[in-house]
Amino acid sequence: MVTTTSPIKAESRDLNFYYSNGHKALKGITMPLYEKRITALIGPSGCGKSTFLRCFNRMHDLYPGNSYEGQIVMHPDNTNILDNGVDPIEVRMRISMVFQKPNPFPKSIYENVAYGLRVRGERNKRAVDDKVEEALKGAALWDEVKNRLHDLAFNLSGGQQQRLCIARALATDPEIMLFDEPTSALDPIATANIEELMSELRNKLTILVVTHNMQQAARVSDYTAYMYLGELIEYDDTDRIFTNPSRKETEDYITGKFG
Amino acid sequence: MTTQVLQKPIDLPISPRLAKNVRRHVLERVIEFILMLAALSAVATTIAIVVILLYESLSFFEHVSIIDFLTDTQWTPLFEDAHYGILPLVSGTLTTSAIALGVAIPLGTIGAIYLSEFASHRTREIVKPILELLVGVPTVVFGYFALLFVTPLLQMIFPELPGFNMLGPGIVMGIMIIPYISSVAEDAMRAVPMSMREGSYAMGATRFQTAVRVVTPAAISGIIAAYILGISRAVGETMVVALAAGQQPNLTFNPMESAATITAYIVQVAMGDLPHGSIGYQSIFAAGLVLMLMTLVFNILGHITRKKFRETY
Ligand SMILES: Nc1ncnc2c1ncn2[C@@H]1O[C@H](COP(=O)(O)OP(=O)(O)OP(=O)(O)O)[C@@H](O)[C@H]1O
Numbered sequence: 001m002v003t004t005t006s007p008i009k010a011e012s013r014d015l016n017f018y019y020s021n022g023h024k025a026l027k028g029i030t031m032p033l034y035e036k037r038i039t040a041l042i043g044p045s046g047c048g049k050s051t052f053l054r055c056f057n058r059m060h061d062l063y064p065g066n067s068y069e070g071q072i073v074m075h076p077d078n079t080n081i082l083d084n085g086v087d088p089i090e091v092r093m094r095i096s097m098v099f100q101k102p103n104p105f106p107k108s109i110y111e112n113v114a115y116g117l118r119v120r121g122e123r124n125k126r127a128v129d130d131k132v133e134e135a136l137k138g139a140a141l142w143d144e145v146k147n148r149l150h151d152l153a154f155n156l157s158g159g160q161q162q163r164l165c166i167a168r169a170l171a172t173d174p175e176i177m178l179f180d181e182p183t184s185a186l187d188p189i190a191t192a193n194i195e196e197l198m199s200e201l202r203n204k205l206t207i208l209v210v211t212h213n214m215q216q217a218a219r220v221s222d223y224t225a226y227m228y229l230g231e232l233i234e235y236d237d238t239d240r241i242f243t244n245p246s247r248k249e250t251e252d253y254i255t256g257k258f259g
Numbered sequence: 260m261t262t263q264v265l266q267k268p269i270d271l272p273i274s275p276r277l278a279k280n281v282r283r284h285v286l287e288r289v290i291e292f293i294l295m296l297a298a299l300s301a302v303a304t305t306i307a308i309v310v311i312l313l314y315e316s317l318s319f320f321e322h323v324s325i326i327d328f329l330t331d332t333q334w335t336p337l338f339e340d341a342h343y344g345i346l347p348l349v350s351g352t353l354t355t356s357a358i359a360l361g362v363a364i365p366l367g368t369i370g371a372i373y374l375s376e377f378a379s380h381r382t383r384e385i386v387k388p389i390l391e392l393l394v395g396v397p398t399v400v401f402g403y404f405a406l407l408f409v410t411p412l413l414q415m416i417f418p419e420l421p422g423f424n425m426l427g428p429g430i431v432m433g434i435m436i437i438p439y440i441s442s443v444a445e446d447a448m449r450a451v452p453m454s455m456r457e458g459s460y461a462m463g464a465t466r467f468q469t470a471v472r473v474v475t476p477a478a479i480s481g482i483i484a485a486y487i488l489g490i491s492r493a494v495g496e497t498m499v500v501a502l503a504a505g506q507q508p509n510l511t512f513n514p515m516e517s518a519a520t521i522t523a524y525i526v527q528v529a530m531g532d533l534p535h536g537s538i539g540y541q542s543i544f545a546a547g548l549v550l551m552l553m554t555l556v557f558n559i560l561g562h563i564t565r566k567k568f569r570e571t572y
């Protein structure tokens with residue numbers, strides 16, 4: 001199985017998920033996320049990758065009628081973040097997310113990055129300034145925007161906007177960062193930038209990334225999970241998944257015979 | 260570089276599939292013409308109104324100097340000792356409108372935020388039709404409501420409040436305008452893409468923080484449009500003030516006094532039987548012109564603000 005020296009940061013245990021229309025989108029998924037490693041989720045469209053990812057920050061709670069079954073346990077504190085007694089806002093304070101399409105707020109570059117701090121009630125201007133700079137540097141955007149921090153974020157290019165969203169997610173020091181196809185709306189150069197960024201972030205936090213791009217999964221991730229029709233078909237070291245998968249379905253998908 | 264000899268364009272045969280279909284072409288032109296007529300009718304009406312206003316006002320200003328019109332502090336065109344100072348009507352219009360907007364803008368905005376961001380689907384289905392019903396109530400009803408219910412109620416708090424005053428009708432006008440503001444503002448807020456809200460929630464924001472810090476600024480241009488509509492409604496509203504504010508032109512900004520607005524004056528005179536062409540008759544056009552200019556100024560200011568905040572997503 002998996003070769004690792006890293007502790008588990010979070011793990012889903014026998015996770016089922018039902019959409020409000022009764023559709024069972026996840027079927028008994030048990031899978032670890034290793035600390036300070038990148039885990040990639042691959043699989044054909046509609047297999048439940050986004051659904052699984054969005055369980056980790058309780059995004060599904062925003063829509064009435066969705067329900068979870070099973071657990072997602074976070075370590076080292078052993079909290080089941082799907083527990084009814086756990087406030088989804090607390091979960092989102094620890095686990096942040098970057099979306100498929102850049103979705104900056106209608107605010108300045110600075111205020112976009114400061115948003116997470118503001119909603120946490122941070123008032124100290126120096127502290128916010130420092131965090132914003134640190135996050136923008138972490139997202140490799142600082143040099144491009146340092147002279148126009150107070151411009152509207154919409155004036156940035158698509159790739160810059162996505163890095164801004166990464167900076168926004170970084171500013172609050174999350175333990176885990178979720179990426180849902182973060183480069184699918186970007187050109188190859190912007191994509192390469194984001195991939196490089198993810199590799200750098202690997203030193204700081206745990207990453208779960210959904211991607212349709214096999215090369216991307218192979219390039220950036222340590223572990224890869226292949227999902228199909230709401231089930232986890234195979235989970236292993238990325239190298240093994242791409243060179244010597246143990247399941248035929250995985251191989252077919254990766255070699256393009258299917259999907 | 261080689262110079263090329265210009266060639267005579269060759270007559271390429273047009274494929275029958277690309278050739279003009281005459282019938283379709285004619286039909287399309289006819290439809291276009293009808294649509295243009297419909298659009299033009301609105302424009303033509305507006306132009307006609309402006310022309311008539313200007314024309315009658317011109318005759319008015321042949322008798323009354325513009326200086327007097329703009330500086331005299333009395334408006335008594337129908338009295339023996341006639342004064343033609345528009346200021347008392349303007350002050351009445353501005354005061355009642357300000358009171359109305361003071362009520363309608365906060366409540367309308369809160370209502371829009373509630374309906375768009377907090378209310379469940381079911382609540383919305385119940386509340387919206389009720390609000391729309393409020394729009395359908397004739398303004399005369401609101402006028403009597405102000406005169407016979409709200410003013411007496413206010414008199415319990417302010418015993419010295421006269422029976423005709425600007426406060427009561429101002430408040431009622433505000434209530435009347437709430438649905439306009441809330442429904443236009445709500446539409447603007449609901450048009451904000453879900454992905455933007457998700458971005459906010461994903462940062463750990465609460466519903467309230469998301470509504471106020473992300474959705475409202477994202478919808479700001481539509482919300483300002485709602486305010487412009489509200490202002491136009493307030494400035495142009497007639498019946499409520501005509502009934503409950505007293506029809507006494509009075510240069511004051513004190514809501515506790517009675518006063519007349521431009522519209523109240525117009526309806527008061529128009530209902531009497533002034534001879535065509537008399538100064539009193541022409542004065543309503545001059546007053547109407549001022550009203551139109553005021554509305555225009557508010558609209559332009561609103562558009563400038565909207566431009567400044569124009570959202571893009
Ligand atoms: N809001 C919803 N209500 C009901 N069913 C949904 C909803 N969202 C997604 N689904 C269904 O759940 C399944 C998983 O969807 P999901 O979006 O997780 O797929 P995905 O793997 O992320 O696909 P893609 O690669 O296209 O993004 C699909 O069958 C989809 O139709």
Ligand SMILES: [Mg+2]
Pocket residue numbers: 049050051180
């Ligand atoms: Mg998806």
